[in-house]
Amino acid sequence: MVVRIMNIIHPSMTLLSFLSLFFFLLIPSLMSAQTCQRTCGKQILKFPFGSDPGCGDPRFQQYVSCNQQRLILTTHTGSYPVSTIDYTNQVIYISDPSMSTCSCTQPSKGFGLDWNAPFTFHDDTIFALLDCSTASSPIYTANGLNTDGNGSKALLCANEGTPICSYLYSCRPISTINLPISTCCIYAPMDLGPSFEMDLKKLQCTSYTGFYSFNGQEANPENWSYGIALKYKFSVNNDYPISCSQCERSYGVCGYTGAYNSFICNCPNGLNMSTDCFFTAAYNNGLRLFLPWKNGAGLIYFLAWSILWVLL
Incomplete structure (x- = not known):
């Protein structure tokens, strides 16, 4: 019976069945579970940042x-x-939870960036x-002098x-400490050195505060924007990847x-594509109607369709 059926199969039907099998095996290899999210809480995620491993810039x-x-920045200091x-x-x-602000004063170990981190x-x-300590802190002594490229010190x-x-x-929290104003030091980020390290224990300071804007109210520290602003670059030339632009234009990540x-x-x-998501639009509008792989029905449809062609 099997021999008789095989003898009446038209060559074009055999080829069609083979192509169908190839297509059936190929499409799932392009597919994977969605892993890259467009948001993290209320924060919108765009390149170079990502929600999971494999998302965004490595x-x-x-x-x-x-x-x-919650979107979190991690360095060797926390x-x-x-x-x-x-x-x-x-x-x-x-923001640094251990940072002192106009609302509270607390001890801190400082903040530092990893030397190879893509931030400045x-x-x-x-x-x-x-x-x-005005008596022993290096920021007030000769050992704390900063030497620039011209050999001058400050x-x-x-x-x-x-x-x-x-x-x-x-600020009330700071004023209640009853410390002389001379124990306060404005420390520019450039003075952190090539390692971008603010080691308060080494500097013999109890805490620190950081801010990046006076918000037009320099004399009112309660309204300053407290935290740390970091600059990042896409690459050495700071060029946005062309492949990423094409991907995002097609609503991909x-x-x-x-x-x-x-x-x-x-x-x-x-789908994880090597170019953009325009192919998946056609997939959504057409092929997906016939190949619902995720619920397993696609396998049933394919087998039934193939058997029907073989028996005809």
């Missing part, structure tokens, strides 16, 4: 992650919530070191910092995966 994945719907991201100006704003301090960021505490310290000491960090465009329906 250089940023180890530093910025989505943890329980984990810090991301307040917001300015994608236009490529600035990420973070934004020029608007200002640090104020609080309760520093104290690490900025001369223009006195008014800022005065404003900070008008950029990512890099595998041992060689190969580019993928993660599409809304779960």
Whole structure:
């Protein structure tokens, strides 16, 4: 009976069945579960940031992650919530729970960036070191002199910092410490050195505060924007990847995966494509009606369709 059926199969039907089998095996290999999210809580995610491994730029994945719907920056000094991201100006704003502000004063170990992290301090960021030892802290001694490229030296505490310290000491939590204003030091990010390290124990300071905007009210520290502003770059030349632009125009999420960090465009329906998501639009409008792979019905339809062609 089997021989008789096989003898009446038209060659074109055999070829069609083979192509159908090939197509059936090929499409699932392009598909995967959706892993890249467009948001983390209320924070919109765009390249170079991502929600999960394989999403966004690999250089940023180890530093910025989505943890329980909260975007977190992690360095060797701790984990810090991301307040917001300015994608236009490529600035990420973070907060340090151990930082002193006009609302509270608390001890801190300081803040530091990993030397190979794709971030630098934004020029608007200002640090104020609080309760520093004027007798032994290196920021007040000859050992604390900062040498620039021309060989000249200057104290690490900025001369223009006195008014800022005065404003900070008008905050009730700071004023209740009853410390002399001379123990306050305005510490510019550039003075953190190539390791971007603010080690308060080494500097012999109890705490610090950081802010990146006076919000037009320099004399009112209660309304300052407290936190740390960090600048990031896409690459050495700071060029936005063309492949990423094409992917995002097709409503995909950029990512890099595998041992060689190969580019993928993660599409809304779960397909990981090597270019963009325009192919998946056709898939959604046409093929998906006949190939509902995710619920397993596609296998049944394919087998029934193939058997029907063979028996005809």
